[in-house]
Amino acid sequence: MTQVEQPPGLLNEWRVWWDYERGRLLGGSPVARINQIRRRSNVLYELIARGLKVQYRESFLGYAWSLLEPTLLVAVYWLIFGRVARFGMPHYPLFIASAIMPWLFFNGTLSQAAGSLRSNAGLVRTVTLPREIYPLASVGEQGAEYLLSLPVVFLVGVLYGQFPSRYIVWLPLAFLVEVLLVVGLGLMLASLNALLRDVSKILRVVLRVMFYLSPVLYPSSRLHGKLALIYQLNPLVGILQLNRAVWYPNMIPAGTLLTQFLVSCVGAILFFVVGWWTFITLERHVLKEL
Amino acid sequence: MPDVINVSNVGINFAVTRRRRLKLQDFVVRKATITAPNTFWALRNVSFSVRQGEAVGLIGRNGSGKSTLLRLIAGVLMPDEGEVWVNGGVGAMLELNAGFNAELTGRDNVYLLGSLHGFSRRQIDAKYNRIVKWAELEGFMNTPLRHYSSGMKSRLGFSVVTRLEEPILLVDEVMAVGDRRFKRKSYRVMEYLLSQGRTVVMVSHNENDLRRFCERGIYLKGGRKVADGPMDDVLEHYRADTDVDDDEEEDKP
Numbered sequence: 001m002t003q004v005e006q007p008p009g010l011l012n013e014w015r016v017w018w019d020y021e022r023g024r025l026l027g028g029s030p031v032a033r034i035n036q037i038r039r040r041s042n043v044l045y046e047l048i049a050r051g052l053k054v055q056y057r058e059s060f061l062g063y064a065w066s067l068l069e070p071t072l073l074v075a076v077y078w079l080i081f082g083r084v085a086r087f088g089m090p091h092y093p094l095f096i097a098s099a100i101m102p103w104l105f106f107n108g109t110l111s112q113a114a115g116s117l118r119s120n121a122g123l124v125r126t127v128t129l130p131r132e133i134y135p136l137a138s139v140g141e142q143g144a145e146y147l148l149s150l151p152v153v154f155l156v157g158v159l160y161g162q163f164p165s166r167y168i169v170w171l172p173l174a175f176l177v178e179v180l181l182v183v184g185l186g187l188m189l190a191s192l193n194a195l196l197r198d199v200s201k202i203l204r205v206v207l208r209v210m211f212y213l214s215p216v217l218y219p220s221s222r223l224h225g226k227l228a229l230i231y232q233l234n235p236l237v238g239i240l241q242l243n244r245a246v247w248y249p250n251m252i253p254a255g256t257l258l259t260q261f262l263v264s265c266v267g268a269i270l271f272f273v274v275g276w277w278t279f280i281t282l283e284r285h286v287l288k289e290l
Numbered sequence: 291m292p293d294v295i296n297v298s299n300v301g302i303n304f305a306v307t308r309r310r311r312l313k314l315q316d317f318v319v320r321k322a323t324i325t326a327p328n329t330f331w332a333l334r335n336v337s338f339s340v341r342q343g344e345a346v347g348l349i350g351r352n353g354s355g356k357s358t359l360l361r362l363i364a365g366v367l368m369p370d371e372g373e374v375w376v377n378g379g380v381g382a383m384l385e386l387n388a389g390f391n392a393e394l395t396g397r398d399n400v401y402l403l404g405s406l407h408g409f410s411r412r413q414i415d416a417k418y419n420r421i422v423k424w425a426e427l428e429g430f431m432n433t434p435l436r437h438y439s440s441g442m443k444s445r446l447g448f449s450v451v452t453r454l455e456e457p458i459l460l461v462d463e464v465m466a467v468g469d470r471r472f473k474r475k476s477y478r479v480m481e482y483l484l485s486q487g488r489t490v491v492m493v494s495h496n497e498n499d500l501r502r503f504c505e506r507g508i509y510l511k512g513g514r515k516v517a518d519g520p521m522d523d524v525l526e527h528y529r530a531d532t533d534v535d536d537d538e539e540e541d542k543p
Binding site: 023025026027040042043046047050053054057058122123124125126127128129283284287288 | 302304305361364365366367368370376377380382384385387388389391393394398401402405406407408410411
């Protein structure tokens with residue numbers, strides 16, 4: 001048998017490695033995993049559709065809830081913080097609505113993603129699928145809901161005679177950075193929660209605290225000094241601020257906004273890397289516990 | 291024929307105690323080489339390979355690691371030691387009802403389960419009528435699954451899962467579906483699947499099934515491979531072994 005002449009060197013080594021990784025059924029390096037997820041992306045779509053269907057079909061109002069729920073929340077916060085506590089901001093309901101949507105997306109995704117491996121244990125135990133699919137489906141489902149509930153903000157805006165500023169073109173970027181952030185955190189929480197049920201309980205408290213530590217009900221400019229510096233390390237700040245700038249373009253200086261958003265970007269990438277790494281590292285143990 | 295499944299020196303351990311503490315070590319050591327005090331090895335030093343088109347039956351008493359081994363091949367468990375290599379798509383028939391959602395209709399569930407097992411929407415479209423007809427659930431496809439009886443559910447699950455076209459099939463005791471009539475029907479389906487020259491690894495306690503479907507047997511005992519060869523020989527070995535065990539242990543309640 002004649003051996004086919006192989007080009008020597010790094011390129012060939014890399015090719016051999018890639019052929020091996022590509023042949024893997026599941027697991028392996030991140031590149032192999034992305035390949036596996038891409039190959040089964042129709043499942044991701046089906047799982048997202050399943051989630052939305054169950055949610056919309058089982059309630060009488062269906063899709064209307066996606067609009068009603070945030071509206072009612074805004075109304076409650078407006079009553080408490082606008083009327084009773086007198087957090088005087090112009091068009092306070094719009095002020096809340098513009099930032100509470102990305103917050104609800106963050107909050108909803110993390111709560112759901114944390115339980116995603118546990119609630120799909122039957123599938124994880126029997127179906128040959130990349131496990132990342134389950135937390136990713138949570139992100140997809142909540143992301144779809146977020147986009148479907150965005151009309152609320154525009155409705156409130158129109159109600160106050162306001163129009164979105166030029167910052168609206170940055171909105172998709174803010175969404176993408178938030179997706180990256182919640183994917184990382186979701187992967188981390190899903191694997192940790194599969195091993196320790198306490199994680200989802202702690203998460204609930206942490207999210208509550210995070211809500212008040214993020215500029216949803218008040219502007220971030222209320223804080224000064226060293227505290228403000230630490231405060232701005234929260235990767236949500238930049239994302240929420242950019243969302244708010246769509247309706248309040250002059251409230252935050254462009255330079256501050258840029259800095260805050262860059263912090264968000266760095267934070268999102270960091271959490272994505274750490275979150276996925278945690279997921280990969282714990283996967284073997286998680287599978288035994290489900 | 292080339293090998294399509296290669297299991298080399300595979301070992302996996304589980305915690306004995308209910309509460310498993312998350313250790314810092316889990317983050318640092320990729321492959322656990324040290325046996326922690328509270329773990330037992332469900333499988334250890336198991337090696338074998340399966341050629342394309344071979345039908346292999348796993349034999350052993352309850353808790354000998356048969357299902358664990360099947361799960362490792364399916365990729366839904368990962369080994370602590372050694373490596374499992376599978377070349378080609380795997381159709382895992384491990385539990386029939388696992389992918390179902392009680393809130394969705396029978397129809398939606400067929401599409402969901404089908405896609406989970408690797409079908410595209412179009413492929414399911416083409417198979418849909420046959421799936422429903424085989425399960426004899428024509429009038430119930432718009433009913434939410436929570437109104438199904440358990441027999442109806444497993445019939446539907448079996449009907450979807452047995453349409454898999456993957457070259458490797460993993461079967462874990464799923465042949466007993468429904469009443470007498472359906473048992474006979476599902477038997478015929480299994481026979482058809484196995485006659486297509488696909489690679490099969492199955493777990494069963496039914497010696498007739500094993501002899502009928504598999505030419506090769508692997509006998510697992512306490513997580514180790516003790517025999518591997520023609521099915522009749524391995525079954526003989528297994529039977530001799532269990533008879534000895536029975537003599538040693540008094541079966542008093």
